[in-house]
Amino acid sequence: MHAYRSHTCGQLRASDVGATVRLSGWIHRKRDHGGLLFVDLRDHYGLTQCVLEPENAHFAKLERLRVESVVTITGKVVARSEETKNANLPTGEIELRVEDLSVQSEAEELPLPVFGEPEWSEEVRLKHRYLDLRRESLHKRIVLRSKIIESIRQRMIRGGFTEFQTPILTASSPEGARDYLVPSRLHPGKFYALPQAPQQFKQLIMVSGFDRYFQIAPCFRDEDARADRAPGEFYQLDIEMSFVTQDDVFAAIEPVLLGTFEEFANGHAVTKAPVPRIPYAEAMQKYGSDKPDLRNPIEMCAVTDTFAGSGFKVFAGMIEKNPAVVVWAIPAPGGGSRAFCDRMNAWAQKEGQPGLGYIFFRDGEGAGPIAKNIGEERTTALRDRLGLKDGDAVFFAAGQPKDFAAFAGRARNVVGRELDLYEQNVFKFCWIVDFPMYEWNEDEKKVDFSHNPFSMPQMDADAFMALDKNDHEALLGMKAYQYDIVVNGVELSSGAVRNHRPDVMLKAFEFAGYGPEVVEEKFGGMLNAFRYGAPPHGGIAPGIDRIVMLLAGEENLREVVMFPKDQQARDLMMQAPADVDPRQLRELHLRCVVTEPKKD
Numbered sequence: 001m002h003a004y005r006s007h008t009c010g011q012l013r014a015s016d017v018g019a020t021v022r023l024s025g026w027i028h029r030k031r032d033h034g035g036l037l038f039v040d041l042r043d044h045y046g047l048t049q050c051v052l053e054p055e056n057a058h059f060a061k062l063e064r065l066r067v068e069s070v071v072t073i074t075g076k077v078v079a080r081s082e083e084t085k086n087a088n089l090p091t092g093e094i095e096l097r098v099e100d101l102s103v104q105s106e107a108e109e110l111p112l113p114v115f116g117e118p119e120w121s122e123e124v125r126l127k128h129r130y131l132d133l134r135r136e137s138l139h140k141r142i143v144l145r146s147k148i149i150e151s152i153r154q155r156m157i158r159g160g161f162t163e164f165q166t167p168i169l170t171a172s173s174p175e176g177a178r179d180y181l182v183p184s185r186l187h188p189g190k191f192y193a194l195p196q197a198p199q200q201f202k203q204l205i206m207v208s209g210f211d212r213y214f215q216i217a218p219c220f221r222d223e224d225a226r227a228d229r230a231p232g233e234f235y236q237l238d239i240e241m242s243f244v245t246q247d248d249v250f251a252a253i254e255p256v257l258l259g260t261f262e263e264f265a266n267g268h269a270v271t272k273a274p275v276p277r278i279p280y281a282e283a284m285q286k287y288g289s290d291k292p293d294l295r296n297p298i299e300m301c302a303v304t305d306t307f308a309g310s311g312f313k314v315f316a317g318m319i320e321k322n323p324a325v326v327v328w329a330i331p332a333p334g335g336g337s338r339a340f341c342d343r344m345n346a347w348a349q350k351e352g353q354p355g356l357g358y359i360f361f362r363d364g365e366g367a368g369p370i371a372k373n374i375g376e377e378r379t380t381a382l383r384d385r386l387g388l389k390d391g392d393a394v395f396f397a398a399g400q401p402k403d404f405a406a407f408a409g410r411a412r413n414v415v416g417r418e419l420d421l422y423e424q425n426v427f428k429f430c431w432i433v434d435f436p437m438y439e440w441n442e443d444e445k446k447v448d449f450s451h452n453p454f455s456m457p458q459m460d461a462d463a464f465m466a467l468d469k470n471d472h473e474a475l476l477g478m479k480a481y482q483y484d485i486v487v488n489g490v491e492l493s494s495g496a497v498r499n500h501r502p503d504v505m506l507k508a509f510e511f512a513g514y515g516p517e518v519v520e521e522k523f524g525g526m527l528n529a530f531r532y533g534a535p536p537h538g539g540i541a542p543g544i545d546r547i548v549m550l551l552a553g554e555e556n557l558r559e560v561v562m563f564p565k566d567q568q569a570r571d572l573m574m575q576a577p578a579d580v581d582p583r584q585l586r587e588l589h590l591r592c593v594v595t596e597p598k599k600d
Contacts, residue, residue, distance in 0.1 A: 004072055004104075010046020014093040016077045023048055023096065024072040024104065026134065027065060029115045037063055041073060041096075044139075048091045050075065052098040061101060068107040068114055068134070074100040122558070127572040129563055141560050144264070145548045149216055151263055152237055152544075155256045161214040161239070166201035168194060168218070171525075178222035180232075188589035194220035197541060199454075200526050202240040203498055206537040207529045211242045212252075216544060222569075230545055230557045231569035236493070237547075240539035246481050246497050249538050250275070250431065257485065257492070257542060261427050264551045271429040275485070279434040284401065285328070288409020290435075293489030294428040296416035300408060303329045306382050307398070312373040314357075315398050327398045328408050331386050332415045335393040336360040340418070341368065344395060347414060353407060360393035370396070413489075427550065429487045434458070437480040438512065440472070447475050449512050454505070455480040455496035456536075461504050469511050485542065490550060495540025502530045 004024040012021065025043035032038075037059060039050045050073055052059055065071070075096045086092030111127075112120045114134045125132045132138055153163070169192040172179050179193040195201075197219050205213045217238040225231035237256075241249060254273045261270045276294075283290050286299045304326045307315040318325045335341070341358040348356035359366045359379060366379035374382075386394060395415065397408040416422055437457050441448040447469075457464050458479040467474055481497035499505045505527065509519050519527060548560040558564040565571055585591065 001074075008045035009041050009043040009048045010090055012048055012077055012091050012094050012096070014079060017079045017094060019077050020074070020099075021077055021096065022072060022074045023050075025070070026114075027067050027069050027071060027107075029067055030063070032063075039073075039098075041071070042134075046090055049080075049086075049089075049095040050098050051095050056098060058098060058101040061103070062098070065103065066107045066109065068110060068131070069103065070105040070107075072102040072104060073098055122566060123572060126558075126564065126566050129573050133562065138559065141548070141552045141554070142562050144552055145544075145560055145562075148260060148264055148548055148551060149544060151260050152256060152547075153216065155259055156214045156237075156239075159212075159252055159256065161212040162210065163215055164205060164210070164213050165215060166195070166198040166205075166217065166238075170195050170201070172196075180220045180222050183588040183590055185588050196221050197236065198238050200523075202238055202539060203500075203526060203537065204529055206240055206242045207532075207534045213240045214238060217541070225565070225567045225569065230561060230564055231567070232565045234557075235544040236541040237544055238539075238541045239495075240537060242535040242537045244497070244536065244538050246433070246483065246538065249495065249497070249540060250483075253485070253540055253542075257547075258429065260547065261487075261551065265427060266551075266553075267425060269426040271427065271487075275429045275431055277431045277433050280432055280436065281434070283432050284405050288328075288405045288407070288412055289489075290432050290484060291486045291489055291491040292409075292430065293413065293416075293422075294430055295423040295426060295488055296413060297421055297423070298331055298333075298412050298416050300328045300330050300412060301386060303327050303382060303385070303396075306374065306378055310374040310378060312357075312370055315396070318398055322400070324400050325398060326401060327396055328401075328404075329382070329386060330395040330397065330408060330412050330415060331388060332358075332393040332395060332419060333388070333421065334391060334419045335415060336362060336391040337393075338367075341393055341395075343418075344411070344415065348407075348411065351407060351410065356411060357396040357398075358393055361388055361390050364390065427487050429485065432484040432486060433482075434479045435482040435484075436476070437478040437508075438475045440476060444513075446513050447472055447511060451480065451482050452494065452496050453508065453512070454499055455482045456499045456504070457481075457508065461501060464504060465507055467507075467511070475511055481538070483540075485540070487550060490546055492546055493540050493542040495538065497536070497538035500530055500534040500536055502527055505530070 001022055004022070006022045009023055009025045023041055025041045028040040028042040028047060030037065030039050035054050037052050039062060041048050041050050052062065073096065075098045077094050078097050080093055080095055110131065112124050112131055114131060117135050117137060133142065156163070169182060172193045177196055179196065182192040182194065184190045184192060198215065198217050202213055215238045217236055218233060219236055220233050223231065239253065241252060254275055258270055258273055258275070278292070280290055283292055285302060286292070288300060304319060307327050308319045310316050315327055337360060341360055344358065345356050357370050359368050359371045359382070361367070361383060365376065366383065371379045382394070388394060395411060397404045397411065436450045438447045439450040458481055482494065483496065484494050485492050499508060506516050506519055545557045545561060549557055552560050554560055563571070563573065570576065
C-alpha cells in the first residue's frame with residue numbers, strides 16, 4: 001500500500017465497504033459522541049468521516065491533536081447505518097474505522113478557523129491566505145477558476161488560435177497606467193517595465209506573419225484597487241487576429257465568451273449570439289454609461305421638447321440660455337409614490353446634486369411640482385410617450401450630457417434596484433461600438449484622443465489623410481473601430497481594429513497635437529515594424545479575473561484570486577513590498593531617497 005494514501009478523501013463509496021484503505025489529509029473537525037470519536041478528514045478532493053472507540057490505541061493521540069493537523073489514517077471501510085447516512089456528502093454512505101494513525105504535521109492554534117467559514121477581516125485572511133484557501137467556498141472558487149481557464153484555452157485552440165508567450169521584462173506600454181519598473185544591473189540607470197498588457201508585442205506578432213494569437217497573459221499596473229480591478233497584477237485573455245474586420249473579431253470571440261458562460265452559468269440564462277451592438281452615443285443616452293447593465297429594463301429618454309418653453313422655469317430657462325442643454329427622463333415603473341420620489345431626491349442630494357425632479361402618476365393624472373408647472377397637456381403627453389401609468393413615476397436630469405450623464409446612469413441603477421426591476425439569474429452581454437475617435441479637451445482647448453489612440457478611424461484612409469487638423473467639427477464627429485464587451489454592467493474588455501499604417505498613425509497623433517518626434521520616441525519600435533509591411537489586424541483582451549468573478553457570483557476579485565494583494569497593493573503573507581539589502585541596491589546602482597509625507 002502507498003505510504004500516504006490508497007484513495008483520496010472524496011473517493012470512497014458504498015462499493016468499497018470491507019476494503020482496507022489509507023487516507024491522508026487535514027483534520028477538518030472532531031466530534032465526541034458517547035465515547036466514539038468522529039473525525040472528518042479532508043483533502044483537495046473531499047471529506048471522509050473516520051471513527052474510533054476509546055479502547056483504540058490511537059484514541060488519545062487523535063483526541064489531543066488540533067484541527068488542521070495533517071495525518072495518515074489506515075482502516076476498514078464500513079457502511080453507515082441508515083439513520084447516519086449523509087446525503088449531502090459524496091462519501092456519506094460510508095465511514096472509516098481507524099486501525100492505524102501517523103501524524104505528518106501537527107497544527108498550532110489557528111489564527112482563523114477553516115471549518116464553518118465565519119467572516120474574518122481582510123487583513124487576517126490575506127496574511128494567512130494558505131488557511132483561507134483551505135475553506136471550502138474559496139477552495140471551490142479557485143478550482144472553478146482553473147476549469148474556466150482550461151475551457152477558454154480549449155475553445156481558443158478549437159477556434160484556430162495559437163498560444164504564444166510574450167516578454168515580462170520589457171519597455172513601457174501605451175496603456176496609460178503607471179508602470180512597475182525593474183532596474184537593470186547590466187545597464188546602470190536604465191529600467192525595464194513589467195507589461196501593463198502585451199499590446200505592442202501582440203501587434204508585432206501579427207507583423208511577424210503569425211495569425212490568430214492568444215495568451216492567458218499576466219499584466220501589471222501600479223494603480224489603486226477597486227472591487228472589479230485587482231491592484232498590482234491581473235490576468236487577461238489576450239487576443240489578436242490578422243486580416244480582420246470588426247465583425248470578424250466579434251464572430252471569433254463571441255463563441256468563446258458565450259460558450260464559457262453557458263458552461264459555467266449554474267442555471268443562469270446567457271445572451272445568445274449575435275450579441276447586441278449598442279453605439280456609444282446611444283448607450284450614454286439610454287443608460288448613462290458605456291457599460292450598461294441590461295438586466296435593468298429602464299431606458300432613459302430625451303424629453304427636452306417637453307420642457308422647452310414650459311412653465312417649469314428651471315429647465316426651460318436652462319434650455320433657452322444654452323442650446324446644448326438637454327433633459328433626460330428616467331422612467332420608474334412602480335415608483336409612483338411621494339415617499340419613493342422623496343427618497344430618490346434625498347439620494348440625489350447625497351450625490352452632490354441639488355435634487356432630482358420627478359412626476360408620479362395617480363388617479364389618471366400627474367402629481368408633484370413639475371407636473372403642476374408644465375400643465376396637464378404636457379404631463380399627459382409625457383406619460384403616453386414613456387408608456388407610464390398610474391402607480392409609476394419619472395425622474396428628470398438636465399444640463400449638458402457630459403456633465404450629468406454619469407449621475408443619471410447611477411440614478412437609473414438605483415431606481416432599478418430599489419423597485420426590484422432587475423432581471424434575475426441571467427448574464428446579459430452587449431457590445432458597445434462606434435466610440436468617438438476624438439473629444440474636446442476643455443482644459444487645453446484642443447482636440448484629444450477619446451478612447452484609444454491606436455485604433456483605426458471609421459473613414460477611408462485617403463480621406464482621413466486629407467482632413468484639416470483645424471476642422472474640429474469633422475474630427476469630433478469621427479468614430480473609431482473601438483469596442484467594449486460588457487456583461488451585467490461589468491466591462492470585460494476593450495478592443496479595437498488597429499491602426500496599422502504609419503502615415504495614418506502619424507496623422508492621427510498630429511490631429512491630437514502630437515508631433516512625429518513624440519510618436520517616434522514613444523512608439524518607434526512598433527512604428528518601424530509597420531514600415532516593413534503590416535497586415536490589417538485587430539483584437540481584444542477580456543479579463544480572466546472578472547470572468548471568474550461573475551461566474552462565481554462574487555462581487556470582489558479577491559474572492560477568485562489565489563494570492564491577491566490588499567487594498568494598498570501589499571502582499572501581507574509574504575510581506576511585500578519590503579526593504580532590500582544595501583548590497584542589492586549597490587549592484588543595481590540605486591540609492592533610496594524616502595521623502596516624508598506632507599503634513600496638513
